Amino acid sequence: MVVTRERAVERPRPMRALGRELRSWPTVLMVLLCLTVGIPLTIALTPAQDLRILGQHISVGARTPDLSLEGPAGLVQIGNTQLDIPRIQVWGPLRPQLSLGPVQRNDDAAKVFDPEASAQATAQAVEQLRTGFVNWYLLGAVGAVGTGLAIAALVGCARMLGILRRARGGELTVADVWHRCSGTIGRMALVSVTVSVLAWGACGALAYTGTMRGLAQVGSLSDLVGASRVTPAPVGPTVTGFAGAVIGDSRAARVGGPPVADPEGDDVVCQRSADSLAGELATMVPGGVRNLACPSATIAQGLRGPQQRGETQVPPQVALLKQMPDLRFVVVAIGPNDVGWSDLITYCYGVETCDDNLTRGEFDYRMGAFDREYAALLQDLAELPSRPQVVVMTSYGAFPSETDPACPDARGPAYAVGLTQDKIDLLTDRNDQLNAVLRTGAEKYGFAVAQPDLRPLCSTGTDGMSPDLQGLSDGYAFHPTAIGSLRLAATVARLVD
Structure with missing residues (x-):
C-alpha cells in the first residue's frame, strides 16, 4: 500500500514539470519563434504542387506571408507578375496561390466551349484544385513539425550553453548538462511541435474556409485557367520571299x-x-x-x-x-x-x-x-x-x-x-x-x-x-x-x- 501510495503521488509530477516548463521564459520565447518565424518559414519553403487541369499546367501553393491579418489569394500568370484574386479572401498567413501557363490549346481545354461538358469539367477542375491544395497542406504539415523541432533544438542548445557558461571551474561537463537538461529539452520539443501543429491546423482551417467560399463564386472555367482566347485572323494576301x-x-x-x-x-x-x-x-x-x-x-x-x-x-x-x-x-x-x-x-x-x-x-x-x-x-x-x-x-x-x-x-x-x-x-x-x-x-x-x-x-x-x-x-x-x-x-x- 505504501508503494502504491508513493506511485500515486508521483504520477502528477510529469504534468507539473510540463506546466512549469510552459511558464519558463526560454519556452515562451520558443513558442513565439514557432508562431512568428516557424509558420511563415514553412509556408515559404513548402514547394508548390503541379497539376494538370483541362490540359493546362497549374501549380498550387501559397503566397509569401506578410504582416496583414487578411489578404487575397494570388495568381501568377506564366511566371510573371503576381495578381490578386479578390474573390478569395483568407484570414491568417496561409493564402493560396495559383501559377498558370503557358496556356495550351488542346482537346481538354476545348471543353470550355462545350455546353454539355462545361459544368462537369468545372466541377472536376475545382475538385483537382482542392486536392492539390490539401496535398500541399499535408506536405507543409510535415515541414511545420520539422521547423518546430529545429526551433526546439536551437533554443535547447542555447539553454545548455547558458548553463555551461554559468558553471565555474569546470564543475559541469557537457554530459552532465545533457543529463540534467534532457528531460527539459524533451518537454520543449513536445511543446514546440504541439504549438506548430495547432497553429498550422488553424491556418489551414482559415485558408480552406476562405478558398472554398471564394471558389463557390467561380462561374466559368475562364475564371480558373483563362482558356478562352481569340487570336487575330490572317489579313491580306499571302506574302513570300x-x-x-x-x-x-x-x-x-x-x-x-x-x-x-x-x-x-x-x-x-x-x-x-x-x-x-x-x-x-x-x-x-x-x-x-x-x-x-x-x-x-x-x-x-x-x-x-x-x-x-x-x-x-x-x-x-x-x-x-x-x-x-x-x-x-x-x-x-x-x-x-x-x-x-x-x-x-x-x-x-x-x-x-x-x-x-x-x-x-x-x-x-x-x-x-x-x-x-x-x-x-x-x-x-x-x-x-x-x-x-x-x-x-x-x-x-x-x-x-x-x-x-x-x-x-x-x-x-x-x-x-x-x-x-x-x-x-x-x-x-x-x-x-x-x-x-x-x-x-x-x-x-x-x-x-x-x-x-x-x-x-x-x-x-x-x-x-x-x-x-x-x-x-x-x-x-x-x-x-x-x-x-x-x-x-x-x-x-x-x-x-
Whole structure:
C-alpha cells in the first residue's frame, strides 16, 4: 500500500514539470519563434504542387506571408507578375496561390466551349484544385513539425550553453548538462511541435474556409485557367520571299530615319525608316526581313488588334505574320507603350518627385494588364503556321546608372524640373520590372531574348561614333539613331539561327 501510495503521488509530477516548463521564459520565447518565424518559414519553403487541369499546367501553393491579418489569394500568370484574386479572401498567413501557363490549346481545354461538358469539367477542375491544395497542406504539415523541432533544438542548445557558461571551474561537463537538461529539452520539443501543429491546423482551417467560399463564386472555367482566347485572323494576301519579320513599336520602326526607297503597304503611315531594325538585320542574315513595326503600337492595338494611324487603320501585325508561310524568325519589340512609358518620363521631368502612390499604383495596374496581353501574344507567336524562331527584345535604358544632373538631356527643357538621380533610379527600376516580364514570358515558351546594349544619354566617354539614342534636342527623343539601330540589329543577328 505504501508503494502504491508513493506511485500515486508521483504520477502528477510529469504534468507539473510540463506546466512549469510552459511558464519558463526560454519556452515562451520558443513558442513565439514557432508562431512568428516557424509558420511563415514553412509556408515559404513548402514547394508548390503541379497539376494538370483541362490540359493546362497549374501549380498550387501559397503566397509569401506578410504582416496583414487578411489578404487575397494570388495568381501568377506564366511566371510573371503576381495578381490578386479578390474573390478569395483568407484570414491568417496561409493564402493560396495559383501559377498558370503557358496556356495550351488542346482537346481538354476545348471543353470550355462545350455546353454539355462545361459544368462537369468545372466541377472536376475545382475538385483537382482542392486536392492539390490539401496535398500541399499535408506536405507543409510535415515541414511545420520539422521547423518546430529545429526551433526546439536551437533554443535547447542555447539553454545548455547558458548553463555551461554559468558553471565555474569546470564543475559541469557537457554530459552532465545533457543529463540534467534532457528531460527539459524533451518537454520543449513536445511543446514546440504541439504549438506548430495547432497553429498550422488553424491556418489551414482559415485558408480552406476562405478558398472554398471564394471558389463557390467561380462561374466559368475562364475564371480558373483563362482558356478562352481569340487570336487575330490572317489579313491580306499571302506574302513570300521573306526569311524574317520585325513586329513592334517606334523603336523597331526607327522613327526619324531616312524613308524606305520603295514604300509599300503602311511603310509611310508607320514612318518606317530604311535603316530600321529590319533594314539593318536584312544586311546581316540571309533572306529578306519585313518591317511590320508601327509607332505607338501596343499589344492590344497594333500587334493583336488593329491600330488607328490618322485616317488609316493598320491591320494587326500578328495577322500579317500569319500570311507569311516562309518565315524562319520573328523579332518582337514591345512593352514601353503598353505601360505608358512616355507619360511616366514626362511626369518625372515636370515634378519634384515622381515616386508617389498614384503613379506607382497606375504603373502596377498597367504592368498587370500588360502581363495578360503578353501571355496571349506569346501563344499567338508559338502557333504561327511556319513555327519560326521568335526573338524577344528587351527594353533598353535611356540613362546610365550614375547620371550628371547638369547633362542637357537630364536637365530637360527650361520650364522643366529635370531628372535627378533618384528619378533615374526609379525609371531604371521600372524598366527592369518590364524586362523581367518580357524575359520570363519568352523563356517559358523557349523563345530567345535579345538584350540590347546601347550607349545611354549623358554617358561619359565615346567610341568616336555618333550617339546611339536621340536626345531631347532631336526629333524623337530616346529612340535609336542610325548607329543605335545598327547595334540593335547586331544584338538580334547573333541569336538568329
